[in-house]
Amino acid sequence: MKDIKIPSKFIRVVVILSTIGLIIEAYDFFSIGIISTAIWPYVFFKNASSSAIAFSILAYATILIGRPAGGVIFGHFGDKIGRKFSMFWSLFLSGIAMLLVALMPPIGVLAVLFIAILRFMQGMGLGGDGGSSLVLSYEYAEKGERPGYLMSFPMAAAILGIILGVLGVLISENLESKLFLLTYGWRILIGIGAIAIMVSAYLRMKVVESLDFKRLLNNNEVDPSPIKNAFKRCGKNIVLITLAIAYFPVILNFLLYPYSIELFTKMGFAEKQVMFTFLIASVLAYGFSILGGYLADKYGWKKIVLISAVGSLITLPILFTHLLMSLFPLYILASMGWGAMGTYASEFIISLRNTSAGAVFGFIGLFPAVLLIAVLPALITVYGVVGSLMPISIIGELITVVSIISILILIKARKVEGSSA
Template sequence: MTATTPQLRRVALASALGTSIEWYDFFIYTTASALVFNHLFFPTLSPIAGVLSAFATYAVGYVARPLGAVVFGHFGDRIGRKKSLVWTLLMMGVATFLVGCMPTYASIGALAPLLLVVLRFVQGMAVGGEWGGAALISVEHAPKSRRTFFGAFAQIGSPVGLLLATSMFAVLNGVLSDEQFEAWGWRLPFLISIVLVAVGFVVRMRIEETPDFENADRSDVLPIVECLRTSWRQIVVGLGVFAGGFAAYYLLTTFMLAYTTTQLGMPKSVALAGQIVAAVVEASLMFVFASMGDRYGPRKVIAWGAVAGLVWAVPPFWLFGTGSAFWLCVGVGVGLIGVTATYSVGAAYVAQLFAPRVRYTGMSLSYQLAGAIGGGLVPLFSTASLEWTDGHYWPVAVVTVVFYAFTLVCLRIGRVGTSVTTPAKVAL
């Protein structure tokens, strides 16, 4: 199979479209958590405490992601990448739609945030199983010399989903009053997602199973058991590869929304503009770095991104403090360059670490553990640190440095070959 075949084009479209929908669903919850959920579901708390509680429900999705990786990784390794992907898409779509139908604290009291947590958990399960399958559908269909490039089709879903979600909220914030937005406007992005899910379902039903899965030895063994027994080192290395970029990404997007609007008093429209810039930068550079990964090797590109992230750990907060929309966008946009470098080639790099029979489980677990820590716990910790330090940003900058340093350490100890068809040996 070559990169010009109709099937490979369908695979790339299915991977990109499906992950875009999944991340759109995930990010509209993220954005709503930062902007309105504190008022709607935690109205008795202080502004910072309300945001912190909203992020706690948001973090539940990240805690659920590793569980989703195990459950859907099992099915993806045992019965097929395609079937697992279809189920994750449907789960995410239904859960997101139901969030849009949710009564608030004013209507049903404490039951409202409890139901919100349940639906967020389902979202986390779905996205936990989604990424590994979407990445493998692209990587395992692609020619070996282009697997880093085609792996980026799964990665492009994150900035596209963020762009769609943020643009939706930005438009609603611009055309609706604050009262209208909090009363019913915030529900629209959640309700509309059901249409996108239907489109993604049709596209994914048209793709074929991957050759690597068809040729893999699928003897009667639990993938998670075999993966933990034989490939736990690779899981740690894969986690480290994504950890720095994830932490920086969510600090520059999710945490930035709460920090600039709640702590610095900047308008929501300015903070949302920063998120749009983040999505545009990531989307525009994704395939640039992916092509560089095929040419120079994904390991080098990840290292370049991690070093850039270390250098840029503190400057964004200086720029946020100016109160200028322009400098806020510069702080976010430059920071996303390093994030994109690490993220764009991560799928192909981590796929190299695992044998096909446990690849869905192994790479999903690596990715989702990194997401649970970098995307779930880090924004929660960072928001809480505003209370501890009277609004100072230094703990957030320290977290960014630590996570990017961890990425570099894992790259150093996780030297892998270029073959994605055999398990790589990790030097530890």
């Protein structure tokens, strides 16, 4: 159905509506990352003991474990009932869970356990929304003239959400100091995200279902068991694409944030100076992620991701200069590849596309989840924040090498497939 032309104005509306959930996810990840360590220990435990911080981080990080489950489960419904159905209910689940976190009474460890469950539910919703949103957006964007460029906006939403998260924290700290965050401020920050998600879910109801899925319905070609068949028929591509993309969330959510912010603060830089530098770097990274999508239309998404991954591998050691500006080249080059990844859904057949793409979107979150929950605390305990730079950089480099190998396999497979055709 690629020959069907849809007005570009309509495609842009679909892409914008599909982007909102991804913005909120990144906003949530950044702002609540700070709240969980700086605020929750005092709200729920009255002090910032090691156990209080550990429980708070655990509650915060369960969202990353929920993402892959949500990506697969809601992807299954997206392939069986429709992309629009999956997008609405995944966002609705996330919004409800987020709102309940904002309203959580200060009942000690019990509150943190409830938050962990709600964050898992929120992760399921956001994982499902991410995969379904990207698939619906792609199935409209491919009928336009610049699918890579259009799809770079949902991908860049992750960076835009981080920008909003940084601004939210900086504004809150400047308004009424930490006392405001300790009382109502943190609830307001989360509540804003919950309301935005609920409004987005309502607007999603007005989105027209994907024409590709409608064709499947009309021709009675809907797969009877998307989860089973996606891993059976598309399992190799799911694994390879997940590994090819994995370097970016590891660099962004493990090495750059939260670690590098804490690293430069420990090196003697003022916290606000570090935050503002990260804010400027994020703005530049947003622009380069859009550039990545533009270049993907010209050269293909895999080639741009390969350039991005190799560039990340080369620039990561610049962090050892201990200069704040060293954040820029790594962040910018990694983000260019992220923006180009928006059309990865094209690698999957239409009848299993939502489940397969949702699985990829969910699984890439497992890499920073494991590193943040288990590896980062252990490294900091043994080596300290500054001393952990070497092992953390080695982990980042190794995962980036795996991504480079995976993308090369994908490129070679496509060439072999093309030559045999």
